[in-house]
Amino acid sequence: MTETTAPSAPIAVALDARDLETAATWASAVAPHVSTVKVGLELYLRYGPDVVSAVRGASRVGVFLDLKLHDIPATVAGAARSVAGLRPSILTVHAGGGADMVRAAVEAAPETRIAAVTVLTSMDEDDLEQVGLLGPARDAVRRLAVLAVGAGARALVCSPQEVALLRSEVGPDVTLITPGVRPAGADRGDQSRVATPEEAVAAGADLLVIGRPITRAPDPGAAAASLAAAVRRAGVRV
Numbered sequence: 635m636t637e638t639t640a641p642s643a644p645i646a647v648a649l650d651a652r653d654l655e656t657a658a659t660w661a662s663a664v665a666p667h668v669s670t671v672k673v674g675l676e677l678y679l680r681y682g683p684d685v686v687s688a689v690r691g692a693s694r695v696g697v698f699l700d701l702k703l704h705d706i707p708a709t710v711a712g713a714a715r716s717v718a719g720l721r722p723s724i725l726t727v728h729a730g731g732g733a734d735m736v737r738a739a740v741e742a743a744p745e746t747r748i749a750a751v752t753v754l755t756s757m758d759e760d761d762l763e764q765v766g767l768l769g770p771a772r773d774a775v776r777r778l779a780v781l782a783v784g785a786g787a788r789a790l791v792c793s794p795q796e797v798a799l800l801r802s803e804v805g806p807d808v809t810l811i812t813p814g815v816r817p818a819g820a821d822r823g824d825q826s827r828v829a830t831p832e833e834a835v836a837a838g839a840d841l842l843v844i845g846r847p848i849t850r851a852p853d854p855g856a857a858a859a860s861l862a863a864a865v866r867r868a869g870v871r872v
Contacts, residue, residue: 643862646670646698646724646811647854648845654681654688661689663855664848667862670723672698672843686720696723698843702751704728707738718743724811726751726791729778733785740786747809749789750782752796755814772796776803783808794829797837813843831861835868 645668651657661671671689678685678701686697699722703710710727717725727739729750740748752775759771767774775796780803789809792800797810812834834842844861851857
């Protein structure tokens with residue numbers, strides 16, 4: 635009998651490790667089960683471009699470079715151009731940098747999917763008011779999403795709670811990426827606007843960012859396999 639392998643689930647595992655060896659070990663363990671591994675700012679600043687090849691290894695797993703670029707357009711263009719040679723599947727910028735900045739990243743890295751971060755999932759409405767974004771978080775997310783897509787972004791980062799709203803705003807061709815995904819009963823950590831994987835899937839998310847529930851498990855590979863199976867059962871297209 636020929637053994638069949640389940641398709642990789644649309645999960646980006648956040649490799650928030652303190653050292654390169656741990657990040658590479660986690661990536662190797664989860665790569666058979668998920669589509670993507672995510673390298674954040676701390677790990678990239680510590681190890682530079684080497685981290686991308688280390689976590690990619692010999693697998694086909696996509697690398698999500700979560701640098702959240704936010705600067706004047708010329709600087710962001712230069713930064714995006716600098717990392718484009720690493721062939722990340724996704725690179726993040728802050729939508730709050732404005733349309734010209736988002737467009738500069740898109741033009742500088744045409745082979746990379748530029749994902750615009752709308753409102754960080756760690757922020758609640760009190761936080762938004764303190765930085766001058768008045769009104770419900772949903773409204774701020776919607777405004778920033780429309781701006782970013784108009785500037786050429788092909789993906790958006792939002793909380794699971796805004797996915798359905800953004801899908802109706804931007805249509806089916808924009809990839810919606812959702813941090814703040816936690817299995818039922820898991821610690822929320824520093825996240826404010828969260829949902830379970832099943833809820834994020836039902837809302838229409840395309841890629842779920844999950845970190846600590848996988849990487850802090852006794853067996854990250856087994857945890858990734860279990861969550862990947864749950865996501866497939868929930869009906870995400872894989």
